[in-house]
Amino acid sequence: xxxxxxxxxxxxxxxxxxxxxxxxxxxxxxxxxxxxxxxxxxxxxxxxxxxxxxxxxxxxxxxxxxxxxxxxxxxxxxxxxxxxxxxxxxxxxxxxxxxxxxxxxxxxxxx
Amino acid sequence: xxxxxxxxxxxxxxxxxxxxxxxxxxxxxxxxxxxxxxxxxxxxxxxxxxxxxxxxxxxxxxxxxxxxxxxxxxxxxxxxxxxxxxxxxxxxxxxxxxxxxxxxxxxxxxxxxx
Numbered sequence: 001x002x003x004x005x006x007x008x009x010x011x012x013x014x015x016x017x018x019x020x021x022x023x024x025x026x027x028x029x030x031x032x033x034x035x036x037x038x039x040x041x042x043x044x045x046x047x048x049x050x051x052x053x054x055x056x057x058x059x060x061x062x063x064x065x066x067x068x069x070x071x072x073x074x075x076x077x078x079x080x081x082x083x084x085x086x087x088x089x090x091x092x093x094x095x096x097x098x099x100x101x102x103x104x105x106x107x108x109x110x111x
Numbered sequence: 112x113x114x115x116x117x118x119x120x121x122x123x124x125x126x127x128x129x130x131x132x133x134x135x136x137x138x139x140x141x142x143x144x145x146x147x148x149x150x151x152x153x154x155x156x157x158x159x160x161x162x163x164x165x166x167x168x169x170x171x172x173x174x175x176x177x178x179x180x181x182x183x184x185x186x187x188x189x190x191x192x193x194x195x196x197x198x199x200x201x202x203x204x205x206x207x208x209x210x211x212x213x214x215x216x217x218x219x220x221x222x223x224x225x
Contacts, residue, residue, distance in 0.1 A: 097159035097167035
């Protein structure tokens with residue numbers, strides 16, 4: 001069975017600094033990996049995904065993620081954080097019909 | 112940009128009552144899903160639906176749950192006899208294809224069972 005771990009419940013970063021939100025996964029077969037963001041009282045918004053190809057994936061709002069097969073990781077990154085990036089971030093792996101989500105990481109960007 | 116929509120945004124019901132949560136997936140999508148998120152917990156898969164039948168379901172999706180696509184646009188989740196532990200945010204999602212395809216989520220229905 002597939003699983004996703006987000007080891008940090010919360011990440012705090014100052015505006016303008018780079019941010020990283022960590023994700024590790026376990027899946028048999030090819031990993032199809034996703035990042036979603038959830039703002040308060042909103043649904044899950046798709047940020048980016050890795051299917052195949054380049055290990056560095058670029059997505060919405062300046063976010064990118066680095067796929068590392070040997071470390072089974074898919075960390076979300078942004079070179080310069082904005083206060084408006086503050087939200088709940090979910091990593092997910094797709095196997096078969098379903099997405100399996102990590103527990104989520106709350107990103108707090110302070111001015 | 113097309114979006115998944117869900118109604119109602121909030122629903123309060125008494126334990127034992129039936130509820131129907133409604134979703135309108137993106138129009139050219141073929142695969143439909145329901146997920147739930149109990150407060151403070153991770154998002155969990157309930158069921159996937161394709162070609163008018165369930166293609167996969169989780170252990171959570173027991174006999175009290177059912178899904179239906181009653182017409183060409185709506186996709187519903189019915190809970191026959193709600194329990195306190197059914198209180199959660201329920202998300203509908205849709206995708207064009209299956210494996211590796213992005214699932215687009217609706218804003219959710221917050222269900223509170225009293």
